[in-house]
Amino acid sequence: MNIRNALTTTENPAGQANAKTPSPQSHLKNLDSLATVVPCRRGQEICGQGRPAETWYCVLSGAARRYVIRLDGRRQIVDLLLPGDCFGFSAGGDYDFAVEAVTDGTVVAGYPRRRAEMLADSDPRVSREIRQAAFEALSRLQSQLLIVGRITALEKVGSFILEMAARLSRASSRRVALPVSRYDIADYLAVSVETVSRSLTDLKHRGVIRMSGTRTLEIMDRDALEDGESLAHLAPAQNAGRYHDTAQLR
Amino acid sequence: MNIRNALTTTENPAGQANAKTPSPQSHLKNLDSLATVVPCRRGQEICGQGRPAETWYCVLSGAARRYVIRLDGRRQIVDLLLPGDCFGFSAGGDYDFAVEAVTDGTVVAGYPRRRAEMLADSDPRVSREIRQAAFEALSRLQSQLLIVGRITALEKVGSFILEMAARLSRASSRRVALPVSRYDIADYLAVSVETVSRSLTDLKHRGVIRMSGTRTLEIMDRDALEDGESLAHLAPAQNAGRYHDTAQLR
DNA sequence: TTGCCGCCTTGATGACTGTCAAAGTCACAA
DNA sequence: TTGTGACTTTGACAGTCATCAAGGCGGCAA
Numbered sequence: 001m002n003i004r005n006a007l008t009t010t011e012n013p014a015g016q017a018n019a020k021t022p023s024p025q026s027h028l029k030n031l032d033s034l035a036t037v038v039p040c041r042r043g044q045e046i047c048g049q050g051r052p053a054e055t056w057y058c059v060l061s062g063a064a065r066r067y068v069i070r071l072d073g074r075r076q077i078v079d080l081l082l083p084g085d086c087f088g089f090s091a092g093g094d095y096d097f098a099v100e101a102v103t104d105g106t107v108v109a110g111y112p113r114r115r116a117e118m119l120a121d122s123d124p125r126v127s128r129e130i131r132q133a134a135f136e137a138l139s140r141l142q143s144q145l146l147i148v149g150r151i152t153a154l155e156k157v158g159s160f161i162l163e164m165a166a167r168l169s170r171a172s173s174r175r176v177a178l179p180v181s182r183y184d185i186a187d188y189l190a191v192s193v194e195t196v197s198r199s200l201t202d203l204k205h206r207g208v209i210r211m212s213g214t215r216t217l218e219i220m221d222r223d224a225l226e227d228g229e230s231l232a233h234l235a236p237a238q239n240a241g242r243y244h245d246t247a248q249l250r
Numbered sequence: 251m252n253i254r255n256a257l258t259t260t261e262n263p264a265g266q267a268n269a270k271t272p273s274p275q276s277h278l279k280n281l282d283s284l285a286t287v288v289p290c291r292r293g294q295e296i297c298g299q300g301r302p303a304e305t306w307y308c309v310l311s312g313a314a315r316r317y318v319i320r321l322d323g324r325r326q327i328v329d330l331l332l333p334g335d336c337f338g339f340s341a342g343g344d345y346d347f348a349v350e351a352v353t354d355g356t357v358v359a360g361y362p363r364r365r366a367e368m369l370a371d372s373d374p375r376v377s378r379e380i381r382q383a384a385f386e387a388l389s390r391l392q393s394q395l396l397i398v399g400r401i402t403a404l405e406k407v408g409s410f411i412l413e414m415a416a417r418l419s420r421a422s423s424r425r426v427a428l429p430v431s432r433y434d435i436a437d438y439l440a441v442s443v444e445t446v447s448r449s450l451t452d453l454k455h456r457g458v459i460r461m462s463g464t465r466t467l468e469i470m471d472r473d474a475l476e477d478g479e480s481l482a483h484l485a486p487a488q489n490a491g492r493y494h495d496t497a498q499l500r
Numbered sequence: 501t502t503g504c505c506g507c508c509t510t511g512a513t514g515a516c517t518g519t520c521a522a523a524g525t526c527a528c529a530a
Numbered sequence: 531t532t533g534t535g536a537c538t539t540t541g542a543c544a545g546t547c548a549t550c551a552a553g554g555c556g557g558c559a560a
Contacts, residue, residue, distance in 0.1 A: 078395050078396070090385060091382065091388065091389040120378075124372075131370075132341065134339075138341065139346070141388065141395065145394060150440075151440075151518080152545095152546070153546075154546095182507070193509095194509080194548075196508095214508065226321075402515095441518085442517070444517085444538095444539080445518075450539095451540085464538065
């Protein structure tokens with residue numbers, strides 16, 4: 001399969017994720033020559049935790065989840081990968097995470113690290129492209145940290161929806177097709193599935209979102225999702241900023 | 251001030267962070283020619299959120315915190331920077347975070363991004379060094395996400411201690427000098443200060459750690475901190491892995 | 501149609517943690 | 531010594547969430 005084709009053919013058998021082809025903004029184009037295109041079935045493992053980090057990847061279509069299994073058996077998803085997102089970067093010699101395809105239509109491009117690095121050495125464009133991809137991964141991770149760091153589950157789910165809305169649709173449409181199950185959302189947000197479900201129900205009852213089926217929703221009140229504070233049942237946080245009296249400066 | 255001096259002179263007026271000079275493993279050496287060494291006072295801002303991302307930085311000594319202020323006034327620390335750690339990477343044109351020095355002895359090296367990129371274009375060693383620094387930032391962020399994603403505060407605080415122990419001391423000594431206040435820990439873990447304090451007290455009472463002063467502790471029972479499960483008051487999680495029955499695969 | 505299997509939702513309950521309040525500790529300066 | 535300010539700890543209480551337990555829903559195959 002040609003990599004260009006893989007990109008333009010972006011088409012999602014699961015019928016969920018990216019109907020609109022969120023235009024792989026990253027996709028290491030200057031590395032095309034090294035790319036191996038791999039179509040994946042749902043649940044198929046792409047990277048294994050602990051295995052040597054010999055390949056960098058880029059999602060061409062579909063979706064993938066990067067995750068870690070904790071000692072207690074819990075799974076923590078540490079990145080949701082959509083078309084254009086790169087992964088497989090590791091500071092050490094081995095992957096310290098696993099990655100698997102979420103849906104059947106998922107296609108990724110793999111780039112042998114060694115050869116990619118050599119190419120980067122000789123071609124600044126490649127080098128910059130990889131750097132940019134790493135910076136974007138950094139940015140995604142920071143976003144996730146900010147979401148997971150929120151106080152209530154309602155806020156977490158709310159900001160998750162906004163994040164997905166921003167990443168899935170080029171225009172900020174109100175319609176969002178969640179690419180993942182409640183379980184995945186739960187493990188991404190580090191809360192229980194039940195809580196995710198309840199939060200969604202809650203948002204629905206408040207008229208903040210509207211659902212059509214379990215995976216598609218429409219944002220009715222963006223502001224409510226945005227500040228999160230308006231989602232609080234109670235008072236409007238008169239003590240916000242308390243932490244900083246002493247923490248922020250000095 | 252010479253950059254080499256800054257590095258070897260690493261000495262901490264606050265007397266906390268890195269008595270043992272955790273050997274800046276990163277530190278963009280091949281970029282020394284561009285470096286501007288900046289000594290900072292505690293609380294001094296190094297990067298401002300929203301300002302153009304024109305400089306990359308590396309901590310030479312002391313410590314810094316990278317953070318974001320939320321709409322509700324809360325602060326979320328999204329990276330703790332110790333000697334050798336680089337920051338200032340941004341996918342967009344502006345910093346989407348702020349960074350400030352934690353202690354008085356903090357010294358950072360600043361590298362003009364534009365010029366650094368040009369140098370990277372012509373020198374693969376520079377390019378690799380920057381890439382490596384970005385990968386390390388990625389790794390730190392993933393670690394933090396895993397810590398923040400834990401269930402109980404006791405586990406969060408426990409793994410925070412382990413993380414600090416690993417990053418502060420070259421050998422895995424049992425002695426840890428926390429470089430930051432309880433407030434900083436709280437904002438790093440996304441819990442309240444009170445909870446951090448209580449967790450620490452709890453760990454102390456259980457004999458897992460021993461404290462000398464408020465900022466220095468000794469790890470007495472590493473295993474207890476490690477699995478975190480043994481910290482649970484109750485049953486040994488017979489239902490661990492529940493999520494994955496359906497979530498992990500298919 | 502029936503049954504099965506993922507996945508999603510809802511209830512009940514207790515534990516955990518954020519919040520509010522207040523007091524304790526420490527370093528430093530007057 | 532006394533005072534101040536930053537930081538830390540402890541207590542009380544209510545709200546949120548993980549957990550345990552059932553059902554519900556929808557697609558697919560027999």
